[in-house]
Amino acid sequence: MANDYDVPAVRRTHDILRVLSSRPTPVKAAELAQACQLPKSTLYLLLDCLEQRRWIERQEGGYIIGLELMALGSAYLRHDGLQAAFHQAASAFVDRCNEVVQLAALDGFDVVYLAREDARRPVRLVSDLGLRLPAHACALGKALLASLPPEELAARLPQTLPRVTDRTIADATRLHRELDAVRRQGLAEDQEEVAAGLVCYAAFVGVTPLGKRVAVSTSIPADRLDDAHRRDATEGIRRVARDIALRVIPGA
Known part of the structure; x- marks a missing residue:
């Protein structure tokens, strides 16, 4: 039933964040596009949106998990x-x-x-x-x-x-x-x-x-x-x- 309510933008964002969270160093856009199987045009729109909200940050020509996402996630324990x-x-x-x-x-x-x-x-x-x-x-x-x-x-x-x-x-x-x-x-x-x-x-x-x-x-x-x-x-x-x-x- 969950697939009936799948929202592509949310699923793609989730895929991007999971890749970034699994890597110890910044991940370049080309590597994200391949790992998440996303067209570059779609990927760059999502990356820009996530970066504006500080869910991700740009570092050394790639991307890492951002400070705002860490702050949101810490609420799980509180x-x-x-x-x-x-x-x-x-x-x-x-x-x-x-x-x-x-x-x-x-x-x-x-x-x-x-x-x-x-x-x-x-x-x-x-x-x-x-x-x-x-x-x-x-x-x-x-x-x-x-x-x-x-x-x-x-x-x-x-x-x-x-x-x-x-x-x-x-x-x-x-x-x-x-x-x-x-x-x-x-x-x-x-x-x-x-x-x-x-x-x-x-x-x-x-x-x-x-x-x-x-x-x-x-x-x-x-x-x-x-x-x-x-x-x-x-x-x-x-x-x-x-x-x-x-x-x-x-x-x-």
């Missing part, structure tokens, strides 16, 4: 108090464990990173805000998938599970076993399944009043983990999830 609740709980975790905390939502079979509280020491991360990852590959995604009713999980599960690293789960049976363990333990993990040398632990927060299904995680270099730090991190990330839920999830 509507139900999720941003404030996350930063309060995550700051306490960083003070205790000195490790990064990430917040993400489930969108289809993707995890979308919404917010991050950085630690006071560097760590190589793949969790830029707005980044998407296949849910089966990361601890956040496993925590979110495990929270779904069985019929909804089955509907979202793709036929093929792509690998991000050679440790990523690519077998549906094994994934279901792991999700069962997540439900029992209230904790998900990935062992270098998204990035070599990086271990992640995640806990499900809940579904906000506006329907955001969210979870939190911490990512720690494997060579920094000993039993005591692992225990502190896993207990701590569960506490972050509970603290956020108490602030934003009715009846939590």
Whole structure:
């Protein structure tokens, strides 16, 4: 039914913004025309309109996402108090464990990173805000998938599970076993399944009043983990999830 109400200008704008958001450097108009399969005349009209509204900016002979679009997008976290609740709980975790905390939502079979509280020491991360990852590959995604009713999980599960690293789960049976363990333990993990040398632990927060299904995680270099730090991190990330839920999830 959605196709019956398709508005070409909106769809084309969406395609342009998705391409720009996926690239780390400015994208030239010719490349956008090819990626979005748009005539140059149509493309330039849309680019001019978006640039006037500061949804995009011209840089180095190409285009990037603009400041106004970032400001509009940040409202997603403010509507139900999720941003404030996350930063309060995550700051306490960083003070205790000195490790990064990430917040993400489930969108289809993707995890979308919404917010991050950085630690006071560097760590190589793949969790830029707005980044998407296949849910089966990361601890956040496993925590979110495990929270779904069985019929909804089955509907979202793709036929093929792509690998991000050679440790990523690519077998549906094994994934279901792991999700069962997540439900029992209230904790998900990935062992270098998204990035070599990086271990992640995640806990499900809940579904906000506006329907955001969210979870939190911490990512720690494997060579920094000993039993005591692992225990502190896993207990701590569960506490972050509970603290956020108490602030934003009715009846939590």
